[in-house]
Amino acid sequence: MTKYIMKRFLIMIATVLIIATLTFFLMHAIPGSPLNQERGTNAAVQANLEAHYHLDEPLFVQYLIYLKSIATLDFGPSIKHPTETVNDLLGRGFPISFELGIVTVLVALISGIILGVLAALKHNGIIDYLAMTLAVLGISIPNFVLATLLIQKLAVDWEIFPAATWSSPTHMVLPTLALATGPMAIIARLTRSSMLEVLTQDYIKTAKAKGLKPYKIIFKHALKNALMPVVTILGTLLAGILTGTFVIEKIFAIPGMGRYFIEGINQRDYPLIMGTTVFYSFFLVFMLFLVDIAYGLLDPRIKMHTKEGE
Amino acid sequence: MKKWLTMFLAVMVAVVLSACTTSGSSGSDEEKEGGGEASGEEKVLKLNNGTEPTSLDPPIGFDSYSWNVLNNLMEGMTRLDESHEPAAATAEKWEISEDGKVYTFHIREDANWSNGDPVTAGDFEFAWKRLLDPETASPAAFLGYFIEGGEAYNTGEGTRDDVMVEAVDEKTLKVTLKAPTGYFLNVISNPAFFPINEKVQKENEEWYAEADTFVGNGPFKIAEWKHDSKLVMEKNDEYWDAETVKLDKVEWAMVNDTNTEYQMYESGDLDTSGIPSEMAEQLLDNENVVIEDQAGTYFYRFNVNKEPFTNEKIRKAFAMAVNQQDIVDYVTKNKEEPAYGFVSYGFTDPAGNDFREQNGKLVEHNPEKAKQLLEEGMKEEGYEELPPVTLTYNTSDSHKAIAETIQNMYKENLGIDITLENTEWNVFLQDQKDLKHQLSRSSFLADYADPINFLESFTTNSSMNRTGWSNEQYDKLIAKAKNEADEEKRFEYMYEAEKILFEEMPIFPIHFYNQVVLQKDKVENIVRHPVGYLELKWADIKQ
Numbered sequence: 001m002t003k004y005i006m007k008r009f010l011i012m013i014a015t016v017l018i019i020a021t022l023t024f025f026l027m028h029a030i031p032g033s034p035l036n037q038e039r040g041t042n043a044a045v046q047a048n049l050e051a052h053y054h055l056d057e058p059l060f061v062q063y064l065i066y067l068k069s070i071a072t073l074d075f076g077p078s079i080k081h082p083t084e085t086v087n088d089l090l091g092r093g094f095p096i097s098f099e100l101g102i103v104t105v106l107v108a109l110i111s112g113i114i115l116g117v118l119a120a121l122k123h124n125g126i127i128d129y130l131a132m133t134l135a136v137l138g139i140s141i142p143n144f145v146l147a148t149l150l151i152q153k154l155a156v157d158w159e160i161f162p163a164a165t166w167s168s169p170t171h172m173v174l175p176t177l178a179l180a181t182g183p184m185a186i187i188a189r190l191t192r193s194s195m196l197e198v199l200t201q202d203y204i205k206t207a208k209a210k211g212l213k214p215y216k217i218i219f220k221h222a223l224k225n226a227l228m229p230v231v232t233i234l235g236t237l238l239a240g241i242l243t244g245t246f247v248i249e250k251i252f253a254i255p256g257m258g259r260y261f262i263e264g265i266n267q268r269d270y271p272l273i274m275g276t277t278v279f280y281s282f283f284l285v286f287m288l289f290l291v292d293i294a295y296g297l298l299d300p301r302i303k304m305h306t307k308e309g310e
Numbered sequence: 311m312k313k314w315l316t317m318f319l320a321v322m323v324a325v326v327l328s329a330c331t332t333s334g335s336s337g338s339d340e341e342k343e344g345g346g347e348a349s350g351e352e353k354v355l356k357l358n359n360g361t362e363p364t365s366l367d368p369p370i371g372f373d374s375y376s377w378n379v380l381n382n383l384m385e386g387m388t389r390l391d392e393s394h395e396p397a398a399a400t401a402e403k404w405e406i407s408e409d410g411k412v413y414t415f416h417i418r419e420d421a422n423w424s425n426g427d428p429v430t431a432g433d434f435e436f437a438w439k440r441l442l443d444p445e446t447a448s449p450a451a452f453l454g455y456f457i458e459g460g461e462a463y464n465t466g467e468g469t470r471d472d473v474m475v476e477a478v479d480e481k482t483l484k485v486t487l488k489a490p491t492g493y494f495l496n497v498i499s500n501p502a503f504f505p506i507n508e509k510v511q512k513e514n515e516e517w518y519a520e521a522d523t524f525v526g527n528g529p530f531k532i533a534e535w536k537h538d539s540k541l542v543m544e545k546n547d548e549y550w551d552a553e554t555v556k557l558d559k560v561e562w563a564m565v566n567d568t569n570t571e572y573q574m575y576e577s578g579d580l581d582t583s584g585i586p587s588e589m590a591e592q593l594l595d596n597e598n599v600v601i602e603d604q605a606g607t608y609f610y611r612f613n614v615n616k617e618p619f620t621n622e623k624i625r626k627a628f629a630m631a632v633n634q635q636d637i638v639d640y641v642t643k644n645k646e647e648p649a650y651g652f653v654s655y656g657f658t659d660p661a662g663n664d665f666r667e668q669n670g671k672l673v674e675h676n677p678e679k680a681k682q683l684l685e686e687g688m689k690e691e692g693y694e695e696l697p698p699v700t701l702t703y704n705t706s707d708s709h710k711a712i713a714e715t716i717q718n719m720y721k722e723n724l725g726i727d728i729t730l731e732n733t734e735w736n737v738f739l740q741d742q743k744d745l746k747h748q749l750s751r752s753s754f755l756a757d758y759a760d761p762i763n764f765l766e767s768f769t770t771n772s773s774m775n776r777t778g779w780s781n782e783q784y785d786k787l788i789a790k791a792k793n794e795a796d797e798e799k800r801f802e803y804m805y806e807a808e809k810i811l812f813e814e815m816p817i818f819p820i821h822f823y824n825q826v827v828l829q830k831d832k833v834e835n836i837v838r839h840p841v842g843y844l845e846l847k848w849a850d851i852k853q
Contacts, residue, residue, distance in 0.1 A: 032736030036743075038753060040767055040774025042452035044444075044465040052447035083365040083519050084537075092537055148569060156576045163577045164570045165563055166539055253565035255538030268736055 008292065012285045017070075019281040020274070024066055027265075027273050028059060034079040034268040053079055053270075066274060075275040080267050086275035093257030094279075096166065097249070100256065101242035103176050108183035108237075113230070115184070116191025117223065123196060131188060138185025147178035147251045164253040175252045179245060183237055187230055195226040224298065231298060235291035239284040352558035353851045355833065356581045358571050359562045362538045367518040368504040369441040369448035377501050377843040379541060379562060383526040384504040385549075387415050387434070387483075388495050390839050392848065394656070394759065396495040400429055400505065400527065400550075401483075410490025410795040411458075417481040422548045423507050424524075424531040431477035437506040438475050438485075439463075450502035453757065456494060458486045490795035493760040500758060501843070529555045529847045539564055556850040575828060581851075582829045582836070587708065590643050598831065601645055604823040605654050605756035605840040607764070608646075610701075610716075611817050615778040616748050617697045622814055623687030624696075628749070629673050629818035630680035631723040632716055638821050641715050642708065645826065649819035650674065652754075652808060653761045656840050659801040665761050669805050672812035673819070677723040684724055699728040703751040704738035712820065713751065742776050752776070755823065759841050761804050762791055768811055779816035 035041070035049050050056040054065060069075050075086035119131040154174060155163035161173050198204065199222055207217045246258040257276070264272035363379045365371035371380060389399035398404075401415040421429040440446055442454045442464045455461040457475060462468025474486035487494060497503070510517050510525045517523045521535035529551070530543035541562040545555050563579070565571050568586045575583035585593050593599065612619040612628070619625050634648035647655065650671035657665040688696060701717065703709040713730050720726045728749075733741065742750055754774070756763045767774035769785045784807055791803040811817070825838050832852045837845035 030737070032734075032740045036736055036739040037449075038739065039755065039757070040772055041449070042455075043773065044461070045449060045451045046773075048444045048447045048451070048464070049449065051444075081362070081364065082370050083367055083516065151570065151573050156573050159577065163574045163579060164565055164567075165574075165579070250567050251570050253539070253563065253567065253570060255536075255564070259566075266735065 005293070008289055012282075012289055015285050016278065016282050020066075020070055020278050023273065023277045024063055027268070027270060028062075030268065032268050034270060036268070053077075069271075069274070070278055075278075076271045078269055078272045080263070080269045080272070086271050089260060089272070090257055090275055090279055093255060093260060096254060097245075097256035097258060098242050100172065100175060100179070100254065101238070103172060104179045104241050105183070105234075105238060107176055108180040108187060109230075109234075111180070112184040112187025113191050113223075113227070115188040117195060117218065119188065119192040120195035120199065120226075121218075128192075132192070135185040135188045138181040139189075141181070143178050143182055143245075144247045144251060146181060147174070147248055150174045150178055151251075164251070166252070166254045171252075175248055175254060178252075179241065179248050183241070186233065186237075190229045190233070191226060194229050195222060198222045198226045228295075228298065231291060231294055235287040236284070239280070239287040242283070353556060353853070354559040354561060355557050355846070355849060355851060356561045356563070356579065358565050358574070358580050358583065359541070360571075361564050361566050363541075365518065366524065368437065368501050368506065369446055369450055372448070372450040372502065374842045379543070380501045380504070381843040382528055382530045382543060382560070382846045383524070383532065384501065384528040386498050386500070386503045386505070387417075388499045389847075390496075390499050390759075390837075390841075390843075390845065392835075392837055394837075394839050394841075396499050399499075404495075410492070411487045413485045413487070413494065414478075415483045415485070417483070418550050419481070420550045421527065422550070423510075423527050424546050424548050425507070425510070426548060427507060427509065427525075428480075429505055429507075429527050430480050431483040432480075433505040433508055434483050435475050435477045436508040436511070438503065439470055439473050440506065441502055442473055443470070448502065450500070453497055453500060453502055456487050456489075456491050456497060458488050460488075489793040491792075492795075492797050492800065493758065493762070496760060497758045500841075530557075530560060533559070551847075555847060557846065560846060572828075575830075581833050582827050585644075585826055585828060593828065594643070594645060594826070596828065598828050600827050600829050600838075602825045602838040603654070603656050603840045604825050604842065605656060605759060606754055606823040607649055607652055607654055607819050608712075608751075608753050608821050608823065609649070609652070609817050609819040611742070611747070611750050611752045611777045612815070613745055613748050613750075613778055614816050615745060618687070618691065618693065618699065619748060621687045621691050623683045623690065625815045627680045627684035627687060627724060628720070629815050630676045630683065632719055632818060632820070633675045634820055635675070636719075637712060637715055641711050642821065644824065646821040646824050649822050652811060652817070652819055653764045653804075654756075654822040654840075657759065657761050660797040665801070665804075669808055672809065673815070680723055681725075684726075696726060699726070699748055700731050701728050701749045701751075702731045702733065702738065702741070702747045704735045705732045709751050743773070745776065745778050752817070753823075756841055759839075761801075761808075762788070765804055765807050765811070766792075768816065777816040779814065781810060781814060784810045 033055070034053070035046060035055070047056070054062060057065070077085050078089060081089060115131045115134065119128040122128050151163050151174060154160050162171050165171060204217060204222060207221050246262050248254070249256045249258040260272055261276045261280070263269065264276055359375060359378055361375055363371055363376040364373055365376055366380055366383070368380060368384065371377070385399045387399060387401035387404070388396035391397040400417055400421045402418040404413055404415045406413055415431075417429060417431060423429060438454060438457070441448050442451055442460050444464055444466055451464045454464065457473060459468055459472035459474050463470060463473050476484045478484050491497070505527065507525050514523055517525060521532040524532045526546070527549070529546060529549050531546040532541065533544040534540070534542040543560040543562070545558055546552065549555065563574070565574060568584050571580065571583045572586050572589070574580045585599075612625050614620060614625070634650065638646050638648045650673050651666055651669055653665050653669070655664060655666045659665060659668060701713055703713045710732065717728055717730055720728055738750075741747055742752070754764065754767060766772060766788050768777070768779065769775065769788050770780040787803045787807040787810070791800050791807070794800040794803065829836070834850045834852060835848040837848065839845060
């Protein structure tokens with residue numbers, strides 16, 4: 001197991017390095033420059049700015065500077081936020097995105113599994129139809145539409161929750177709802193279909209025949225196996241939600257890190273692009289790594305398999 | 311038994327849901343009570359800045375996001391008044407030498423920093439030289455080129471000591487300019503020219519980055535600053551004119567979404583808001599709408615190096631086929647003034663006439679004449695058929711709507727089919743600078759309030775030219791206007807220059823910019839300057 005983890009860890013580092021290098025050359029291949037502006041700029045002023053951000057160096061030298069900043073995890077000052085470093089921006093934005101993300105994932109996971117299990121147990125009954133209608137709505141309504149709708153109804157018309165910004169737990173309710181609905185729907189559908197499959201299997205019949213109590217059968221035997229597909233998508237879902245979702249953060253004016261991905265690229269803010277991609281790719285690869293380990297813990301067959309693989 | 315399970319799950323759902331709602335509603339109640347109390351005692355104005363200010367370091371934050379805040383936290387020698395003219399501020403009075411080149415400013419005795427230090431001439435000398443220091447890499451440095459020796463220092467050819475700014479004594483600053491610049495008092499109202507407390511800067515180089523280290527000399531000071539989410543300013547008692555300041559606090563939100571901004575305005579979390587474009591028609595007739603001029607022009611550029619726009623008559627035909635009034639009335643629908651010249655309204659010449667009105671309509675919408683000019687132009691060039699034309703704009707719904715309208719106008723008025731192309735913003739700018747477009751969307755926003763700032767854009771080597779157009783006579787007129795002490799003559803040069811620009815037509819204008827905001831009835835006297843900064847010194851809230 002340790003050898004396996006070590007191997008996965010090294011692959012993880014290599015992956016991040018490859019992503020970082022690709023990002024560097026891609027971002028310099030896009031036409032435009034972080035210093036481009038609609039207004040006219042004076043040539044001397046422009047030259048001073050380029051020197052300040054090392055943009056006047058040859059590309060290869062810039063690449064070396066870039067590798068150095070990744071190695072030291074110091075991404076330097078952002079070009080569009082000149083008084084702050086990329087580390088400042090990420091350090092401030094990530095905890096907020098993370099907080100919102102964790103709550104969202106918990107809400108999505110709990111409500112998704114409950115809905116999925118209910119639907120599977122009452123297969124083709126009213127509850128099943130209700131739950132699945134809800135799930136289809138959740139998948140098909142984009143979260144930015146839902147967000148605007150929630151603000152209009154719950155904040156402007158009924159004045160139950162604040163419309164936007166980020167300062168108290170109440171401010172978290174609307175963005176969490178908007179963000180959790182989609183993943184909840186996906187989880188509910190996955191849980192339902194795999195639950196249905198598991199419930200027809202022989203060992204469930206055996207359990208029933210042994211006279212076990214229904215809740216014990218469902219939680220101990222059926223659900224544990226039915227959750228495997230949910231665990232699979234959880235890694236990607238977690239990385240996506242935890243590192244911020246641009247649209248929701250923009251609509252609710254949440255100072256998370258989602259927007260830095262988009263802003264960085266739009267404004268060719270090279271240090272910011274670098275910081276966000278390296279951070280995100282590391283996070284994603286790490287989550288996938290955790291999911292792989294979780295598999296082994298949940299499913300004995302997979303653990304056997306990996307040992308054989310080594 | 312299955313029933314029990316369903317029951318159990320249902321109860322769990324109910325518990326989770328009710329937990330959410332109870333904690334939610336109790337929280338918002340508390341907040342409302344708190345808010346109600348606060349507004350009863352003190353005057354709090356709630357505004358939205360859209361985003362975190364780029365920087366509150368005066369020479370670095372060179373955009374409206376920074377200016378909105380900074381202009382109320384600090385103050386230069388002059389400050390724009392309610393009629394957008396420079397008035398005495400930190401400087402109590404000043405003398406200008408006969409030749410218009412030497413300015414001697416006298417700083418008020420009671421001008422103090424928010425930490426109690428007196429504002430000195432040395433602080434100004436330090437700040438202005440820092441603006442010009444190439445190490446500072448200030449995007450606003452070119453504004454300091456008016457000062458003798460400023461350009462040389464900034465380009466690395468001169469030294470710091472060559473910059474002709476000198477603190478004669480504690481409260482007197484002497485500045486020598488390269489040429490008589492009638493609008494210098496206006497230029498130095500820009501935040502780039504704000505003083506910097508030298509002692510504070512020496513102790514902490516990043517004093518401008520946090521609330522507790524920020525030291526200003528303006529009507530307000532920073533009380534709280536949660537980066538990226540909120541900035542609270544409160545009245546600065548050390549300010550020399552603190553009596554005039556009526557607001558106790560200003561709370562800046564940083565909401566970067568017009569719909570959310572509007573919804574917050576509706577729910578009372580903001581006192582002013584922009585208008586979401588989909589709701590413009592519905593909201594514009596609302597009595598709470600405030601419309602102010604903005605010094606800037608939305609226009610299109612021809613590339614005079616690319617066929618068919620190498621021909622002046624064809625350029626004119628394309629300019630005259632566009633109906634500016636229709637675009638403003640039916641496409642943008644934001645109550646803008648249609649533009650028939652490049653310099654916007656609001657600049658007065660010595661005789662008291664508005665620049666725009668005095669120089670008249672330099673391009674008119676005239677489909678018949680356009681058609682005739684097109685035929686003449688095609689004959690001159692020997693075209694059987696017009697070379698294909700592509701109009702380029704940067705990706706955005708509003709630019710697209712205007713581009714499509716223009717495409718339609720060319721089809722109707724000239725019988726020409728043009729192709730539309732849109733590219734991402736930064737790619738667009740790069741291509742425009744490299745003269746890769748044929749016909750492209752553009753805009754200009756003034757850096758300081760003088761027509762020369764508009765007109766200098768089209769001199770031969772200007773980075774704002776981007777048309778390939780060059781005219782010796784035009785360059786000469788602009789150079790002369792920049793060196794003229796006699797205001798009457800200076801305006802004559804500028805009038806003539808603008809006429810030349812439209813005789814050769816390397817550009818054609820669409821509309822002048824404006825600032826349209828929704829504002830609650832109780833809010834009074836917020837001044838929005840056409841050059842882009844917001845003034846809260848006189849703002850008040852009726853109770």
